[in-house]
Amino acid sequence: xxxxxxxxxxxxxxxxxxxxxxxxxxxxxxxxxxxxxxxxxxxxxxxxxxxxxxxxxxxxxxxxxxxxxxxxxxxxxxxxxxxxxxxxxxxxxxxxxxxxxxxxxxxxxxxxxxxxxxxxxxxxxxxxxxxxxxxxxxxxxxxxxxxxxxxxxxxxxxxxxxxxxxxxxxxxxxxxxxxxxxxxxxxxxxxxxxxxxxxxxxxxxxxxxxxxxxxxxxxxxxxxxxxxxxxxxxxxxxxxxxxxxxxxxxxxxxxxxxxxxxxxxxxxxxxxxxxxxxxxxxxxxxxxxxxxxxxxxxxxxxxxxxxxxxxxxxxxxxxxxxxxxxxxxxxxxxxxxxxxxxxxxxxxxxxxxxxxxxxxxxxxxxxxxxxxxxxxxxxxxxxxxxxxxxxxxxxxxxxxxxxxxxxxxxxxxxxxxxxxxxxxxxxxxxxxxxxxxxxxxxxxxxxxxxxxxxxxxxxxxxxxxxxxxxxxxxxxxxxxxxxxxxxxxxxxxxxxxxxxxxxxx
Ligand code: 6LW
Numbered sequence: 243x244x245x246x247x248x249x250x251x252x253x254x255x256x257x258x259x260x261x262x263x264x265x266x267x268x269x270x271x272x273x274x275x276x277x278x279x280x281x282x283x284x285x286x287x288x289x290x291x292x293x294x295x296x297x298x299x300x301x302x303x304x305x306x307x308x309x310x311x312x313x314x315x316x317x318x319x320x321x322x323x324x325x326x327x328x329x330x331x332x333x334x335x336x337x338x339x340x341x342x343x344x345x346x347x348x349x350x351x352x353x354x355x356x357x358x359x360x361x362x363x364x365x366x367x368x369x370x371x372x373x374x375x376x377x378x379x380x381x382x383x384x385x386x387x388x389x390x391x392x393x394x395x396x397x398x399x400x401x402x403x404x405x406x407x408x409x410x411x412x413x414x415x416x417x418x419x420x421x422x423x424x425x426x427x428x429x430x431x432x433x434x435x436x437x438x439x440x441x442x443x444x445x446x447x448x449x450x451x452x453x454x455x456x457x458x459x460x461x462x463x464x465x466x467x468x469x470x471x472x473x474x475x476x477x478x479x480x481x482x483x484x485x486x487x488x489x490x491x492x493x494x495x496x497x498x499x500x501x502x503x504x505x506x507x508x509x510x511x512x513x514x515x516x517x518x519x520x521x522x523x524x525x526x527x528x529x530x531x532x533x534x535x536x537x538x539x540x541x542x543x544x545x546x547x548x549x550x551x552x553x554x555x556x557x558x559x560x561x562x563x564x565x566x567x568x569x570x571x572x573x574x575x576x577x578x579x580x581x582x583x584x585x586x587x588x589x590x591x592x593x594x595x596x597x598x599x600x601x602x603x604x605x606x607x608x609x610x611x612x613x614x615x616x617x618x619x620x621x622x623x624x625x626x627x628x629x630x631x632x633x634x635x636x637x638x639x640x641x642x643x644x645x646x647x648x649x650x651x652x653x654x655x656x657x658x659x660x661x662x663x664x665x666x667x668x669x670x671x672x673x674x675x676x677x678x679x680x681x682x683x684x685x686x687x688x689x690x691x692x693x694x695x696x697x698x699x700x701x702x703x704x705x706x707x708x709x710x711x712x713x714x715x716x717x718x719x720x721x722x723x724x725x726x727x728x729x730x731x732x733x734x735x736x737x738x739x740x741x742x743x744x745x746x747x
Pocket of ligand 1 (some may be wrong): 431
């Protein structure tokens with residue numbers, strides 16, 4: 243049977259997976275986006291459907307002043323005694339914590355904090371009742387540390403001990419401890435989450451080591467390969483209910499050469515084989531293709547989600563996110579039924595703040611996003627529209643504002659691009675009152691921005707390169723979002739921006 247990678251395309255990095263009987267659950271990291279840590283459900287490890295988020299309240303997810311790639315780093319998902327546990331790190335507010343629930347769709351508990359330095363925490367529930375808490379020892383650490391905790395309180399029961407330093411790659415991280423046939427295995431990532439990324443493993447009779455490094459390390463890496471997938475690493479292992487073994491991990495799909503990637507780090511799946519001497523091998527000796535030919539679990543695909551959101555429901559659907567913690571007054575689905583109404587803040591897409599933004603990940607290279615906007619700006623600086631957003635310094639907007647210096651008060655639709663300290667307005671087309679349809683068409687290397695006027699005339703305002711929104715240019719750990727936004731650029735907007743629908747195909 244054939245399946246396609248990435249199994250979860252778009253910015254869904256650092257996957258962690260757990261099984262309950264014949265049901266599979268998976269989480270990924272979310273940095274400064276809100277709500278945090280989406281949770282997915284699958285019957286076959288290949289087709290995933292989002293069922294909720296683990297972090298849905300400001301108490302669980304304080305993100306004030308977090309850089310877009312700060313906040314929530316890599317999570318681990320585990321199941322023990324009828325409870326799901328998701329542990330992660332808020333690198334700006336409180337460090338390591340975990341939340342738990344009996345219903346993975348939520349709600350999840352308040353955070354329980356654990357006082358150990360570093361990132362990438364993992365839990366292992368041993369048969370003797372001990373709970374091991376394993377993580378790196380610092381943000382860019384040189385080793386894996388571990389202690390035992392009281393799972394009810396998060397209190398450390400033992401001192402944190404250095405248990406492994408990896409095989410010599412930089413930043414040994416993403417540790418996951420497993421006990422397989424009475425041997426403790428410690429899976430890690432090394433090399434940093436870039437083109438040198440890799441997965442290594444070691445084992446011991448004792449959860450604290452000494453750990454013997456696998457002679458086949460790295461058991462997954464695409465470093466220096468001529469391959470469509472790169473930066474493979476940060477894995478989690480799972481034994482399926484039929485006894486087959488699998489790994490989920492992150493990878494990127496660069497476009498162009500030298501490489502650039504803008505969709506972020508995505509979630510991949512590969513079969514795992516065990517050698518006669520008891521070591522796992524991921525994929526084809528550590529290489530994983532976009533198309534995988536292997537025996538799979540019985541396939542269970544989900545219905546394709548609708549392309550259009552009409553904003554007819556009382557809650558925002560699963561794909562939508564805010565940036566950081568926004569105030570309830572910034573958006574509404576009830577103020578004008580059937581419309582998403584945004585109230586622009588003083589903050590704009592340029593600010594490390596909580597701009598009025600509702601966006602979704604761009605998860606395909608070729609796609610089109612359109613929205614119908616009803617917005618009559620009342621004061622200078624008020625604007626609303628669509629943004630292609632990588633971070634505060636790298637984003638493109640097609641929006642509506644009052645035409646600069648225009649005494650008649652006419653509005654204009656514009657295309658503005660920001661790349662670092664360079665800001666350019668490519669086009670400004672005056673338009674009268676009335677609803678507009680704004681469209682962003684994405685190709686692997688380029689975005690095109692269109693406006694359809696009330697008379698049905700569709701005009702190309704200009705284009706922007708995907709390269710300048712890529713991780714190679716912008717840095718960070720996230721991928722591109724496409725979103726609706728509103729701002730008063732320095733003052734709260736008097737005029738509300740109303741979106742009748744948003745279509746993504
Ligand atoms: C994550 C670390 C990593 O915590 O990148 O790829 C960091 N791996 O393990 C941010 O995702």
